Amino acid sequence: MVHDQIAGEAPRPIVVPRVLPLPGAVAGKRVVVTGASRGLGVVISTAFARAGARVALAARNGAALELLAAELGSETLVVPTDCSLPEDNERLAQTVIAEWGGLDVWISNAGISPVLGGPARTTPDLWRQVIDVNLSGAYYGARAAAAVMTDGGRIMVTASVLADRPRKGLVAYSASKAGIVAMVKALALDLADDGILVNAVAPGWFDSPLTEAWQANERLGESILGHTALHRWGSVDELVGAYLFLASSAASFITGTVITVDGGYAIS
Numbered sequence: 001m002v003h004d005q006i007a008g009e010a011p012r013p014i015v016v017p018r019v020l021p022l023p024g025a026v027a028g029k030r031v032v033v034t035g036a037s038r039g040l041g042v043v044i045s046t047a048f049a050r051a052g053a054r055v056a057l058a059a060r061n062g063a064a065l066e067l068l069a070a071e072l073g074s075e076t077l078v079v080p081t082d083c084s085l086p087e088d089n090e091r092l093a094q095t096v097i098a099e100w101g102g103l104d105v106w107i108s109n110a111g112i113s114p115v116l117g118g119p120a121r122t123t124p125d126l127w128r129q130v131i132d133v134n135l136s137g138a139y140y141g142a143r144a145a146a147a148v149m150t151d152g153g154r155i156m157v158t159a160s161v162l163a164d165r166p167r168k169g170l171v172a173y174s175a176s177k178a179g180i181v182a183m184v185k186a187l188a189l190d191l192a193d194d195g196i197l198v199n200a201v202a203p204g205w206f207d208s209p210l211t212e213a214w215q216a217n218e219r220l221g222e223s224i225l226g227h228t229a230l231h232r233w234g235s236v237d238e239l240v241g242a243y244l245f246l247a248s249s250a251a252s253f254i255t256g257t258v259i260t261v262d263g264g265y266a267i268s
């Protein structure tokens with residue numbers, strides 16, 4: 001190519017495909033969303049349902065899932081699930097196969113962050129709880145999904161901008177999210193030959209029940225906004241596009257990566 005240009009030859013013109021994919025086109029896809037009982041998972045589930053996907057709603061609080069299913073009014077499955085248990089993830093995947101005959105997209109979004117403190121407060125028990133849900137749960141989910149995806153598929157995990165840019169008092173949470181980023185890259189290699197794409201979405205600071213304590217604390221809230229280039233909390237509608245995009249054919253060459261949606265927190 002360089003030689004051609006030096007010789008003054010015109011480069012071969014690019015061929016524009018007749019059909020260009022529409023980012024976020026997910027109608028008809030069979031989608032699992034964990035952590036769908038509240039917070040970001042409710043919004044992610046709603047976005048997929050409104051885009052015409054069939055959504056299997058998973059979390060421990062079955063009553064909250066039933067309420068969401070009724071509100072969505074579209075084709076949904078309610079599957080009470082403890083994501084920290086491998087057998088629950090396997091049952092969730094099998095339920096989708098039994099009901100819908102296949103699985104296209106699996107989103108491990110469930111996550112907890114129960115402690116705000118250094119090692120003295122982050123006891124081995126608390127450490128285990130966070131890792132069990134956030135990291136091991138995501139691995140069990142990806143494993144269960146890959147086992148039933150027979151025609152390619154998409155696996156996504158909700159990571160966090162704190163994987164790269166930890167804050168004081170969140171050692172277990174940050175470690176779990178950094179583990180997710182490494183896991184997603186490794187799984188993308190392992191599952192590439194099966195046509196399964198594996199990616200993470202890393203939210204910054206969004207207005208959700210998980211961040212209520214941070215928003216309520218003036219000093220922490222100011223510090224977060226001071227480190228966010230756009231100087232505001234994210235609104236959940238600004239997050240879901242990343243999941244819709246990664247699930248759609250527009251993202252067919254994207255695997256093993258992280259889409260960060262953080263208003264510039266990671267760069268500030």
Ligand SMILES: NC(=O)c1ccc[n+]([C@@H]2O[C@H](COP(=O)([O-])OP(=O)(O)OC[C@H]3O[C@@H](n4cnc5c(N)ncnc54)[C@H](OP(=O)(O)O)[C@@H]3O)[C@@H](O)[C@H]2O)c1
Nearest residue numbers: 035037038039040059060061082083110111160206208210
């Ligand atoms: N909000 C933010 O600004 C932000 C920023 C970065 C990353 N994130 C990540 O985004 C994800 C969702 O956060 P969020 O803000 O929506 O939190 P949230 O409002 O606290 O919701 C957490 C969800 O996870 C579910 N969950 C917790 N433990 C579970 C378990 N053992 N099994 C199954 N489900 C479980 C909860 O349902 P049940 O209690 O019913 O089981 C709930 O649906 C998390 O992974 C979080 O780390 C959030």
